[in-house]
Amino acid sequence: MPHQRRLWIVLLLAWSLGPLLWQLYTSFCSDQALVAPLAATPERWTLAHYRAVLNSQPPFWRYLLNSLFVGTSSTLLTLVIALPAAYALTRLKPWIARPARLLLLAAALFPYVLLFLALLEVARSLHLGNNLLALSIPYAALSQPLAILLLTAAFRDLPLDLEDAARLEGMRLWQRLRWVLIPLIAPATTSTAILVFLFSWNEYPIALTWISDASLLTLPVAMARIAGSSIYSVPYGAYAAATVLGSIPLVLLVLVFQKSIVSGLTSGAVKG
Amino acid sequence: MILLLGPAGLLLLVVFAAPLLHYAWLSYHADSVVTGLEPVLNHGANWIRLLQDQRFWQDATQTLRFALVSVGVELLLALAIALLLDQRWRGRGAVRAIALIPWALPTTVMALGWRWIFNTPYGPLDQLAHALGWPSLNLLASPAITWIATVVGDVWKTTPFAALILLAGLQTIPGDLYEALRLEGGSSWVCFRRITLPLLRPYLALALLFRLAQAFGVFDLIQVMTGGGPASSTESLALYAYLNAMRFLDFGYSATVVSGSFLLLLGLCLGGWLLSLGLSRPQRQQEV
Numbered sequence: 001m002p003h004q005r006r007l008w009i010v011l012l013l014a015w016s017l018g019p020l021l022w023q024l025y026t027s028f029c030s031d032q033a034l035v036a037p038l039a040a041t042p043e044r045w046t047l048a049h050y051r052a053v054l055n056s057q058p059p060f061w062r063y064l065l066n067s068l069f070v071g072t073s074s075t076l077l078t079l080v081i082a083l084p085a086a087y088a089l090t091r092l093k094p095w096i097a098r099p100a101r102l103l104l105l106a107a108a109l110f111p112y113v114l115l116f117l118a119l120l121e122v123a124r125s126l127h128l129g130n131n132l133l134a135l136s137i138p139y140a141a142l143s144q145p146l147a148i149l150l151l152t153a154a155f156r157d158l159p160l161d162l163e164d165a166a167r168l169e170g171m172r173l174w175q176r177l178r179w180v181l182i183p184l185i186a187p188a189t190t191s192t193a194i195l196v197f198l199f200s201w202n203e204y205p206i207a208l209t210w211i212s213d214a215s216l217l218t219l220p221v222a223m224a225r226i227a228g229s230s231i232y233s234v235p236y237g238a239y240a241a242a243t244v245l246g247s248i249p250l251v252l253l254v255l256v257f258q259k260s261i262v263s264g265l266t267s268g269a270v271k272g
Numbered sequence: 273m274i275l276l277l278g279p280a281g282l283l284l285l286v287v288f289a290a291p292l293l294h295y296a297w298l299s300y301h302a303d304s305v306v307t308g309l310e311p312v313l314n315h316g317a318n319w320i321r322l323l324q325d326q327r328f329w330q331d332a333t334q335t336l337r338f339a340l341v342s343v344g345v346e347l348l349l350a351l352a353i354a355l356l357l358d359q360r361w362r363g364r365g366a367v368r369a370i371a372l373i374p375w376a377l378p379t380t381v382m383a384l385g386w387r388w389i390f391n392t393p394y395g396p397l398d399q400l401a402h403a404l405g406w407p408s409l410n411l412l413a414s415p416a417i418t419w420i421a422t423v424v425g426d427v428w429k430t431t432p433f434a435a436l437i438l439l440a441g442l443q444t445i446p447g448d449l450y451e452a453l454r455l456e457g458g459s460s461w462v463c464f465r466r467i468t469l470p471l472l473r474p475y476l477a478l479a480l481l482f483r484l485a486q487a488f489g490v491f492d493l494i495q496v497m498t499g500g501g502p503a504s505s506t507e508s509l510a511l512y513a514y515l516n517a518m519r520f521l522d523f524g525y526s527a528t529v530v531s532g533s534f535l536l537l538l539g540l541c542l543g544g545w546l547l548s549l550g551l552s553r554p555q556r557q558q559e560v
Contacts, residue, residue, distance in 0.1 A: 085280035111489020118291030141287035220378035258369035
């Protein structure tokens, strides 16, 4: 059994990392080595692709910063709106709360890609295009269903006595939330924040249609632009270097917060 | 209390309900370069065009094929991965984290990575075929098989998410159940059939529903990996709607395509739900 299990683990790791490792390998290969991988080439390894990516105009780290900014602002906006809503859902009468939760589940399942056209018109009429901060409005909205469902599950686990005690102490609703309830669901808030951050960092169709200014592109759109620049010759070496650089922050995030992501999604799925 | 729901409710109305209503309205209007990008009522002309639009129906079948195959493969893999990650062994945390990496990366990033892996003749797969003396796979240039390449890309990216949901389900199953059945002499296969699978059913249903809806709206992967080609053999409904709006600047018809896709999805969910009702009923009697 242990041998068999080790085989499965190796297979899983190969499947998960293989395509990424191939990008890593490609990113260090010179162009000659890429088109003739088995032939003996004088200059096989190179850093030229990384140099090209970092010295391009705008430089690559710019996209990372843009994505970081959008991710952070969307996450904050999402939590500010979703925390009170989730609390309200646990305290409302079931005949409101239950249909509300069903609607939220339906919205969470909805393939939001279908909304991009109407959202684009909103952006045009309100002049929200080419504005990174404005991008966090649709992101926060699209994240609401999942965020509220996950946070509701956490609020529901808190004993009601706790809030009653705080009320007897003379704390108002806002104070109870701020000082008692929200600190107690910090783990669920963390995992929700990470999921929202990942979504905002990775979102593509809305960023694609809202942002056209090259210096404001988020990472996914910038990567796709390299692909779309020509159908016939994609600069695969430079692209692989960009993939590696763009993946590092997310890989670190997942490695650090693995427990939080797993527990957040699992507890949400159990109760949702 | 209802005030606390206000901002979230407003945001959801603006981003989910308003666009859907807007689409329904716009689908009865001509709104393209011809009309000067102003909506002009054209009654049901868009919808008649949709019903006769071969490309729409071709994309609908392709999207459905993509969604069903990719979600089916994904759930099988996810179940295996979840079972593996649920067992206790050293280094499990690290492997869980690594298994999550494909899901955490932006789709567009690896979409192009896959294009390179499937590249003819320089990609590793073709190189391997060449080294073995096989003909080139030509995976991205033959309309009959390119969709399989997109399925591979999608399965790679989204299996971890499905595995997480199933892992959540596995963690709710009390270990005593297995011990009891094992004392009665049940093998691991019997345990899996009689305990794991039945208790996992709600989570399988959740993962299935969630992934099916998302796969039905596939856009990023297809747009970057194949651009819908070759010969629009991998084009999805979302991509067709996007092309209508952004390339052909026909917003009225794009709205009709979106509305049509939405109705198809609704029908699909309803069908799936009825099917699951039909499937679960005899099962429940068996358990009793």
